[in-house]
Structure formats: structure tokens, C-alpha cells
Amino acid sequence: MIPYRPEPLTDFSVSQNRESFAIALAHVQAQVGKTYPLIIGGETVDTGRYLESYNPSAKTELIGRVAKAGKPEIEQALCAAQRAFASWSETPVVDRAALLFKTAAILRRRKHEFSAWMLLESGKSRAEADADTAEAIDFLEYYGRQMLDLSQRGDAALTPFPGEDNHMEYIPLGVGAIIPPWNFPLAIVTGMTVSAVVAGNTVLLKPASQTPIIAYKMMEALMEAGLPAGVVNFVPGDPEEIGDFMVEHPDIRFISFTGSKHVGLRMNELAAKRIPGQRWIKRFVAEMGGKDAIVVDEGFDIDLAARIIVQSAFGFSGQKCSACSRVIAHASLYDPLIERVAALTRELKVGDVRDEAHFTGPVIDEKAFAKVTSYIDIGKQEGRLVAGGEASQERGYFVQPTVFADVAPTARLMQEEIFGPVVAFAKASSFEEAIAMANQTEFGLTGSVLTRDREHIAYARRKFHVGNLYFNRKCTGAVVGVHPFGGFQMSGTDSKAGGPDYLLLFTQPKAISELL
Structure with missing residues (x-):
């Protein structure tokens, strides 16, 4: 396996790089103002209700609008994710990892384009946006390799025992809710989504209301790379309308959240309460800020x-x-x-x-x-x-x-x-x-x-x-891979994104023994 190497950052002191970025920015600027649908089970859904995203540098400039999911669309997405889980969870690890590697190649080819979207939608400078896109590529490359390694790790960790054939394998959890922040609208959205997906889970992705367009562009890259229908369901919406509903839903197996302490603590509380019909203790993975x-x-x-x-x-x-x-x-x-x-x-x-x-x-x-x-x-x-x-x-x-x-x-x-x-x-x-x-x-x-x-x-x-x-x-x-990231106390669950233990949070180890 080719070792993971962090994606190099663009040197904007080089005139050719500045010119290439200017071309990408003009290309993206020509696309602002469009409307984007939900994506549920591989199909587009227009609800007729929309979230509008504006340029924080020029607050009247509409970057785009996305269809808004309500509770009926969340139920629809959950059904699609459950159907997809049956086959995706049994898809060979090498094929799941290949999806990430192909997506990384797409982002790498269109790096300045993705960065330009962040320039307009989140107000990031060229250098900050470029680092964000590079980190998204890093997450794809790193988690793909980590999943390949994890698939071989279980048996190697076991102690041999005479007269038995023993194995341990890491299997996926189920359907999860991915709730990312707006401040790293490509890197964290990508990392949170694909870490769960490469482990064999299916997810509902609810992007931040401030930056839904770049999240949609990430979805497009995943689909271009061959993402099966229903594995990732794109369901932006008002947190007040669908946030608690997703977290509390008995069919949600895990929640992966990055955001404020206040919201994270509420999600943790809701996730800890068993809902009638719920067959598991929900797993909550959170990064909640710092001082x-x-x-x-x-x-x-x-x-x-x-x-x-x-x-x-x-x-x-x-x-x-x-x-x-x-x-x-x-x-x-x-x-x-x-x-x-x-x-x-x-x-x-x-x-x-x-x-x-x-x-x-x-x-x-x-x-x-x-x-x-x-x-x-x-x-x-x-x-x-x-x-x-x-x-x-x-x-x-x-x-x-x-x-x-x-x-x-x-x-x-x-x-x-x-x-x-x-x-x-x-x-x-x-x-x-x-x-x-x-x-x-x-x-x-x-x-x-x-x-x-x-x-x-x-x-x-x-x-x-x-x-x-x-x-x-x-x-x-x-x-990614160099400084596993996550904190103590009210900073979250110290999940260490971009580290060798992160994918364990989206799997459950199964021990299998056979008497010879």
C-alpha cells in the first residue's frame, strides 16, 4: 500500500498559481445563485422550501440556495440509508476505500474550484481555503488507508489459543447522522462523512446552514467517484426543525457532531435517552470548541x-x-x-x-x-x-x-x-x-x-x-495523520480526527471463535 502523504499547499507567491486560482474563481463566480436539491437514495428531491446562502464578504450576494428537508424527508432518507446499509456494509473494504481514493483524485484535479467556492460562501482567504481543500483530500487518502489497515488489525491482535480458530473483525454500526460545522465547510464535512462511510455505515448528512453549497459540491464529487445510492443522503434543513428529530430518532445508531458546546451538550443528552423501539445505545462523537x-x-x-x-x-x-x-x-x-x-x-x-x-x-x-x-x-x-x-x-x-x-x-x-x-x-x-x-x-x-x-x-x-x-x-x-485532533473536557469526546483510532468510533469489534 502506498504510504499516506499530506497534500501540499499551494504557493500563491508563484504567479502561475495565482492565475490558475483567478480562472477558477471566475468559473465559480459565474455559477452563483443556483438552486440545489436534496439527495435521498440517489434521487434529487425539491421540497419547494429553501435555505439561502449569502457571501459574508458581500452580504446581499446570493451564492445559492438548497432545498430544505423537513421531518418527512428525514424519514425518507432514513429508509434509503437503511436499504443501502444492507449491501454497503458487506461491500469489500478495498472497494469502500477505493471510493475515497477516487474522490480525492477529483478534489485534487479541481482543487482551486473547491477553494473558490469557500472564498465566496464562507469568506476564507486563498491560503485558508486552499488549506481546507488540502485537508479534505488528506482525510480521503488517510481514512481509506486506515480502513484497509483496520480490516487486517483484528486477527493480529489476538493471542493464539490451542484447539480454537479465533478471529476479530470490525463491523459497521448502522445509519448515522453527520452534523458538521460551517468553519471548515469542505475539510470537516468530508472527514466526518467519509470516516463513517468507509467503515461501512450509511449516513444522513445535514450540512451547516451557512455553507450548504460547498457541501453539495462535495456530494457531487462522491457521486462522480461512484457513491452507491443511499449511502450518503444530503438533507440540509433548519436545526430547530430537524436537528432534535434526527438525534432522537430510534433508527439513528450514531451521531457525529462538530459545533458549539451548547448544541453538543444538548445532543449528548438527547442521544443518551432511549426511545421506544431503539435497540442500541447510541454512540455520540463530538468536537465542541475551545478557549x-x-x-x-x-x-x-x-x-x-x-x-x-x-x-x-x-x-x-x-x-x-x-x-x-x-x-x-x-x-x-x-x-x-x-x-x-x-x-x-x-x-x-x-x-x-x-x-x-x-x-x-x-x-x-x-x-x-x-x-x-x-x-x-x-x-x-x-x-x-x-x-x-x-x-x-x-x-x-x-x-x-x-x-x-x-x-x-x-x-x-x-x-x-x-x-x-x-x-x-x-x-x-x-x-x-x-x-x-x-x-x-x-x-x-x-x-x-x-x-x-x-x-x-x-x-x-x-x-x-x-x-x-x-x-x-x-x-x-x-x-491529518500527523496531529490527531480532539480535546478534553467541554471541548468534546477527544475523538482524535485524523488519527489511527478514529475509525474505531464508527465500528464495533466482533469476536468469532470456532472449536477445532
């Missing part, structure tokens, strides 16, 4: 630390569960570090990401804009504003990257997930105090420690309680 900290130790290079902080905090306007939203810096470099971060932050250009000069674009929608700006108002009461703070929704939902200093560790700005371009600084008198402050939150997703002290590295490895801990680099940018 990620970068700890800067005394003696660390201030300019390097500032660049790492700015990259971690403000890429894609801070709309990443792994984004840095807290900086805990040693008192000896606290003031000059804030000055350098503020200076770099002021240099960032924010605007419509179709303009290459803009470092980052908008927040996703009006609701996000209101939430982020409300936290900026809170920050003005809890700390000292040193950069940013301005916002405008005249044309799009633009918030300037914002830095607050002198924030107490217990303040709301240091405790609550903002999901926007806002970072707060707190001062620590020792490295041990800094790590304690970093742990002083209900989340535990990612964290970075910037230090040259080997003893401090060892201390942080033991004491910094996060699922993804990085040293001397940014706290974002996990690579």
Missing part, C-alpha cells in the same frame, strides 16, 4: 512569539476551535510582547477576500457579527484595548482583529469561547503560574507553549491539560 491559550515563557524571542500569536489568533478571523484566544505571558516580556502583537495586528488588512491584499475576511454572518462585537464591548470593561475594536456590517460582516491587555484569568474574555478575531492577554509571574492559568477553563482543546527551557517543556507535557499540545509553534494547523 485555547499560548503560554510565552521568559527569554523567548518576542518577535517570533508575536508572529505565532497573530497567526494563531487571526487566521480566518479567529473562526477556528483551535484559534488562540488567550495569551499568558511571563511578566519579564509581557509589555514589549503586547506592543509587538499590537503593531503586527494593526498591519493586517481585512475585507472582501476576493482582493488578494486582504489578510482575512469577514465573520460568517450577522449572528456571529453581533456575538463578536458584544465580546469586544465586554473586553473594553474587562481589559485595556491595544489594537482593533472596530467593526462594520455595511457591506459584509467585518471585524478588525482585536487585542486586549491586562485581562484577569477569570474574566469572561478569558473563559468564554468568542469564535472571532479577539485575543486577550494576562500576565504570569512564573511558568508554573502560567500553566495553571492556561488550565483555568472548562475547555481543553489546543495550547501552545513558547519556551527554550527543557525543564519547562517537560513540565508542560505533564501539566498542560489539552488534547493537542504544541511547543514553539502556532496552536492551529493540525495535519
Whole structure:
């Protein structure tokens, strides 16, 4: 088997790459405004009710609209998924993996096209969108190989026993609900969907309401690669109308969710309740956000630390569960570090990401804009504003990257997930105090420690309680197969997407023994 290698990122400093992307963007721009159906059992369904998706950089620009599923369509999709499960669950693993590899090839050939859709629908810059598409390809390549490996793993793990022929195989669970977020509208949608599918399950995919078009484009790629009817059923809709209905349904075997803590906890509660006719304990796989900290130790290079902080905090306007939203810096470099971060932050250009000069674009929608700006108002009461703070929704939902200093560790700005371009600084008198402050939150997703002290590295490895801990680099940018991703506490079930154990969550081991 050819080893998995992460997909390379596009170098946009090369003029040919910029020109190729411009061609793809013009091609996609010519397609905006179309209407897309549901896909249930391989058939298109137009319900006559629609979700509309707008460009957050230009909020009156309609990117497209998708048919809206209601409870009758969810029931229809469940029936289709159950029918498909009978054959898909028994499809040879090599054929299921081949579907992923073929889909990866399609995405690779049309990489800039998929990225351009994200530019328009989610407001990602070229670099952020390109990384998103590359990660989607990585998930396809990695999970295909992991499933091939898993199909051989069971027997090798068993202890031989005289007089018996023993085997263990990993079989699929059944029909699942895939509920992805809008912030990685291709990568996470793809990874969550195909991880369940390659394990032999069939699914209902309910994409985020803010980014349904790119999810539909992913569906098109899967179907072009040969996806059998009913294996993935595309059912966008209002969460209030179909969300609880899907999670509670007795025919749903598992729920795979990425989103907010509030929604995730509700889903977990609903999934734990047995519904009459339900024959299993539902499995719940969740990634629910973070409040990620970068700890800067005394003696660390201030300019390097500032660049790492700015990259971690403000890429894609801070709309990443792994984004840095807290900086805990040693008192000896606290003031000059804030000055350098503020200076770099002021240099960032924010605007419509179709303009290459803009470092980052908008927040996703009006609701996000209101939430982020409300936290900026809170920050003005809890700390000292040193950069940013301005916002405008005249044309799009633009918030300037914002830095607050002198924030107490217990303040709301240091405790609550903002999901926007806002970072707060707190001062620590020792490295041990800094790590304690970093742990002083209900989340535990990612964290970075910037230090040259080997003893401090060892201390942080033991004491910094996060699922993804990085040293001397940014706290974002996990690579599939390299940095298995998932966090502790209220950050979710620590499912470790893109890791060697992830597919186990969508399988159940069956031990088989025969007396000789």
C-alpha cells in the first residue's frame, strides 16, 4: 500500500498559481445563485422550501440556495440509508476505500474550484481555503488507508489459543447522522462523512446552514467517484426543525457532531435517552470548541512569539476551535510582547477576500457579527484595548482583529469561547503560574507553549491539560495523520480526527471463535 502523504499547499507567491486560482474563481463566480436539491437514495428531491446562502464578504450576494428537508424527508432518507446499509456494509473494504481514493483524485484535479467556492460562501482567504481543500483530500487518502489497515488489525491482535480458530473483525454500526460545522465547510464535512462511510455505515448528512453549497459540491464529487445510492443522503434543513428529530430518532445508531458546546451538550443528552423501539445505545462523537491559550515563557524571542500569536489568533478571523484566544505571558516580556502583537495586528488588512491584499475576511454572518462585537464591548470593561475594536456590517460582516491587555484569568474574555478575531492577554509571574492559568477553563482543546527551557517543556507535557499540545509553534494547523485532533473536557469526546483510532468510533469489534 502506498504510504499516506499530506497534500501540499499551494504557493500563491508563484504567479502561475495565482492565475490558475483567478480562472477558477471566475468559473465559480459565474455559477452563483443556483438552486440545489436534496439527495435521498440517489434521487434529487425539491421540497419547494429553501435555505439561502449569502457571501459574508458581500452580504446581499446570493451564492445559492438548497432545498430544505423537513421531518418527512428525514424519514425518507432514513429508509434509503437503511436499504443501502444492507449491501454497503458487506461491500469489500478495498472497494469502500477505493471510493475515497477516487474522490480525492477529483478534489485534487479541481482543487482551486473547491477553494473558490469557500472564498465566496464562507469568506476564507486563498491560503485558508486552499488549506481546507488540502485537508479534505488528506482525510480521503488517510481514512481509506486506515480502513484497509483496520480490516487486517483484528486477527493480529489476538493471542493464539490451542484447539480454537479465533478471529476479530470490525463491523459497521448502522445509519448515522453527520452534523458538521460551517468553519471548515469542505475539510470537516468530508472527514466526518467519509470516516463513517468507509467503515461501512450509511449516513444522513445535514450540512451547516451557512455553507450548504460547498457541501453539495462535495456530494457531487462522491457521486462522480461512484457513491452507491443511499449511502450518503444530503438533507440540509433548519436545526430547530430537524436537528432534535434526527438525534432522537430510534433508527439513528450514531451521531457525529462538530459545533458549539451548547448544541453538543444538548445532543449528548438527547442521544443518551432511549426511545421506544431503539435497540442500541447510541454512540455520540463530538468536537465542541475551545478557549485555547499560548503560554510565552521568559527569554523567548518576542518577535517570533508575536508572529505565532497573530497567526494563531487571526487566521480566518479567529473562526477556528483551535484559534488562540488567550495569551499568558511571563511578566519579564509581557509589555514589549503586547506592543509587538499590537503593531503586527494593526498591519493586517481585512475585507472582501476576493482582493488578494486582504489578510482575512469577514465573520460568517450577522449572528456571529453581533456575538463578536458584544465580546469586544465586554473586553473594553474587562481589559485595556491595544489594537482593533472596530467593526462594520455595511457591506459584509467585518471585524478588525482585536487585542486586549491586562485581562484577569477569570474574566469572561478569558473563559468564554468568542469564535472571532479577539485575543486577550494576562500576565504570569512564573511558568508554573502560567500553566495553571492556561488550565483555568472548562475547555481543553489546543495550547501552545513558547519556551527554550527543557525543564519547562517537560513540565508542560505533564501539566498542560489539552488534547493537542504544541511547543514553539502556532496552536492551529493540525495535519491529518500527523496531529490527531480532539480535546478534553467541554471541548468534546477527544475523538482524535485524523488519527489511527478514529475509525474505531464508527465500528464495533466482533469476536468469532470456532472449536477445532
